[in-house]
Amino acid sequence: MGNRKPAWLEALYVQQFFTACSIHVNSKKNEKNICCLDCCISICPHCVHVHRFHRLLQIRRYVYHDVVRLEDLEKLIDCSLIQAYTINSAKVLFIKMRPQNRQFKGCGNYCTSCDRSLQEPFIHCSLGCKVDFILKHYRDLTPFLRVCNSLQLGPDFFIPNDNGDDDMTNEIPNSTIVDFDDPMSSCSGSSSSESMSMPMCTEFISRKKRTGLYTWGRLSNKVHSEEDMTSNMSRRKGIPQRSPMC
Structure with a gap:
């Protein structure tokens, strides 16, 4: 493959995530937060059943940027020396380079591509920064890629039901x-x-x-008859008795 990026890696940069799916516009939870590595497209949870035999990579959001779990990305490429962050007890990596408003001046490690301040011993702040560094210095990305024939979503990933009963799940029948x-x-x-x-x-x-x-x-x-009800309605109060005057 040489100095060329694999198609799935290019899709992570080009595809837009966390936007409404054009196929399931009228469905709930139609946000595209999955990348199909075989089709190189972004899909929503409603599209999973069509790509169920493909390699699927879940995309997450952290401080308004796209991230992926370190555990999943390590099955595809060498992720060493990339600084990871923790979200919900899981380590994640940024996909793209993040722009900076100002340069940080101080001691410590810096990203090899964007000069972002990092913790030791990391020298890359995102996957894109490491890929650019490898292509610039080694001109060959092949030794860093890993063979991955199967990559599925986690068991806790919610896949909505498309039977049309989504609106009735939260309602109590005969209420x-x-x-x-x-x-x-x-x-x-x-x-x-x-x-x-x-x-x-x-x-x-x-x-x-x-x-x-x-x-x-x-x-x-006890059910009263119509006659009893009529007699009860026509019954008049008795004449009040006044107390004798002393």
Whole structure:
């Protein structure tokens, strides 16, 4: 391969990550955070099933820059002398050279390509800086490349379900919202046919003003006939008796 970069390495520089996937525009979690090393393109989690037999490299974000896990990148290329950073207990490496607003003046190690201050014994701040250094001084990248026939995503990587049930996963079936301030609210979970057949609701909600707790109770299942209800409605209060005057 000589002084040429492999296609997958060039794809890490050219492809754009963490942008919406043009194939799954209307899907959730359609951010392109995976690089298919065999197709040399960036894909989203919805595209994984099409590339499931390819070498897949997960791209992450750290301080607004693209990074990859050191454990995954070491399977593809020699990553020695590249300064690593820790994200969620995992070491990551920057892919591209990061621009600097001003040069740091002081003692210590500096990046061989961008003069960024580094910790000892590192001399490269990113993968791109090391590749540029190798091509400039050795003119051959082949001894630093490693054979990798299989590279899959981690078991903790979330792959969304494309069956169209994503919107229903967070909803509780047969659930209703009961307004505790409305005394005419009906029972939750009952269908329209059941509410027409039963004249009274078998559940009621009582609210305690001081404690703010809601207690649930049940009324008796006794169903009054229409005549009893009519007689109860037509019943009048008795005439009040006044106390005798002394």
